[in-house]
Amino acid sequence: MARKPFVVTAAALLGVVLLLPVAAQTQYKSTMPDGRVVYGDRPAQGAAKVEEIQSDTSKGGLGGPATPSEKQVLKELEKERLQRESAQEKVRAAEQKLKDAQAARDNGKEPLPGERIGTAGGASRLNDAYFERQRMLEEAVWKAQRELDEARSGR
Incomplete structure (x- = not known):
């Protein structure tokens, strides 16, 4: 007994699905007495002129293969x-x-241990290793900027 409602429901659903394409194939163009045009799947009531329009619902697509x-x-x-992507x-x-090179440059401004030299007056100054490291960080930023410019220009 439990199967009958399922079979009836499935059969009804199948019937509705099969009827939908048939109903969608015929359209009507109804011209009303005041000149308005109404399109629908049924002729409009009170239309002065009704034209039946057949739609092509083939599965081949618009232009075929x-x-x-x-x-x-x-x-x-x-x-x-693919080339654009x-x-x-x-x-x-x-x-x-x-961005990474700029962050490394900005984070590298503080002298590292061993990059300061004490002077006779009790002060300190930066040694050549600090300036070499700063030069390399700036060079990395410059190269990254050049690579970005080349990538943007498509070279």
């Missing part, structure tokens, strides 16, 4: 899209590299 030239165009578009990824990577 793609021609070889259309396939070639699609391949070229896909290739161009690759270029965008290079720009993102170069931007991140520049």
